[in-house]
Amino acid sequence: MNRNKSLKKPSIYIFCNKNKKNKELINQIGYGIEEEGIPFKVSLKEENSVNKLAYNAAQESKLGIGIGINNNRVLLQMKKLKEKNPIFDIKIAGQLQSKIMGINAARLEKKIPFKEFVVKED
């Protein structure tokens, strides 16, 4: 039996391009997910295509929910969706939007309506 696999916690996966990581953005997404009370895991990948990052994250996540990040472009993806058709594909403009992306990823699992990506910044 593959021990590692059975220990894999159900969580939202965040895959980020290794060379273009934006620490603050990843943190904010994490805070959003945490506020909603869902576990998540961040991994850095070689992959450049943000579509692939999000798609792979969703495929590997036990919850079937993945986020792909490349620079400030963030995609929310779920297992059953096609690679080129993510749920959200947003050029993040500010902290609040990153947090909302995290909140919405969690809400996908909690099955409650998404928050709107307000442009207003504090």
Added chain:
Amino acid sequence: MELIVGVDIGNSTTEVAVGKIKGKEKVDFIACGEHKTTGLKGTDENIEGIIKALKKALAEIEIEINDIDLIRLNEATPVIGDVAMETITETVITESAMIGHNPSTPGGVGLGVGITVMIDKLSSCSAGEKVIVVIPGKIDFAEAAEIINEALKKGIEINGAVVQKDDAVLIANRIDKKIPIVDEVEFIEKVPLNKRSAVEVAASGMTIEELTNPYGIATLFDLNSQQTKHIVPVARSLIGNHSAVVIRTPTGDVKEKTIPAGKLIVFGGNKKEEIPVDLGADKIMKKIEKIQPLTDVKGESGTHVSGMLEGVRSKMKEVTDQNLNEIKIKDILAVNTFVPQKVKGSLAGECVLENAVGLAAMVETSQLPMQQVAKELRKEIPNVEIEIAGVEANMAILGALTTPGTDKPLVILDMGGGSTDAAVLTKEGNISAVHLSGAGNMVSMIINTELGLNDFKLAEKIKKTPLAKVESMFNIRHEDGGVHFFENPLPPKLFSRVVNLDGDQLIPISTNHSLEKIRQVRRDAKKDVFVRNAMRSLKRTIPTGNIRDIDFVVMVGGSALDFEIPELISNKLADYGVVAGRGNIRANMGPRNAVATGLVLSYIKQLEAVK
């Protein structure tokens, strides 16, 4: 061969029936059409709608308007209805401020009491002080958690927190003590500082218990019996919340102001009765039934009721061009409802459901200028003969009788948008009719206000079509439990929303109401208006006043097309052994086209009479 056309101009729809006369007593209906009534019923603007409905009908059979021999217009009932709403209770919080709302993710759990202190002033508190910390949006959650932890180390008893941003869980996860935290408090700058306050967060799946209990609040704030009385609205408005904050402020922070709901002054025969609106709909209706028939209704001057009824009157004045004092309100339908209203003295923009009474008023005018409409129509199509024929109720009965399975004695319920009309045909062939206020528009109004939609068009949609809940990116569950699967993912804005099914379109209803709640409001509104009006009209039209003395009730008109109104009425009337159902005019038109059909049929009756 003659071509006879019946044209029925209704409040909302203009309907047309085209009949081909065969011999002297047979008629073949060869086409029909309908169009939205243009302008108000009985005005020149109707012509456009008539022509369009006619063209639609004639296009089916490739006949020109000029080939028609005779157009018969209905003698429209001069009845116009309008609706208004008045709240009869008001929640004003005088001696305390409160926050009672359901942020999706409050932090911690339990009940905490202390003095409200702004987070940047925590350092000036001394050890042992009981504190509720207030955290404005400009302070980051990590910073806030750090400050709180430091204060806790100093021995300051932090018992709860009130946060502006959606940060409660983040803070709760980073501090060393488990305290209740309420977040998403919009107007945090209005939270009174240095005041005794209590914060409560319920465990998940529960609602708060202590702050919804007046004695609970009294215990927390050492209130005497008099003060406890004042706190009742606070406790009441917090019921059902998952988290709440109550802050004790000195008297007079928020001033109380109540507007009297006023009285309805009802005139009937030589009687006059004053009915206070705050008695509620049931008592109002009972009293009104006693004074039948009404000659006029007025509102106590200087009150909301008066403003409401005067509004109806002045609208009618515009339509009918009569003097204000000639316009008499001939029927009132009152319905109990709730209106979500902002609580005065609350800090997160929360609402409480206030009791309200919805009123539909109906005005009978002296004859609508149908002659004028006929004259204008003649100008438009000079080669066709046009006449005004028969009373609307008689025509509707003639049309309704073409429904298979009906016979005398029969009542038709014509349920439209503005009014509910009923006509009875007795065994002896006598016809009498009544017009009652309250119909489809009132149902929409109730749905609109009770759900706090502020969108009349959406309310209309909710009224007309069933609901569904989007359960995943790929499927919806209908209100009857059936599941519909989509091949392509649904738009994210629909995710997990309650939606309205408008044909193939899914329209999200962006409120926090559950599907069950919206359905309940919709069905209750329909019962309150249509079932009540069905009973009222039957009691008035049936000569004996006993519903058991009638065998058949045929529902016609736009609201009879509704997916549940006929069923709600049928259920109620089944108790009296009455056959009640949606009409099926000429066995294929459904509940539509009754009057237009009657207009053509009555022409043949005339011919027979001449013979």
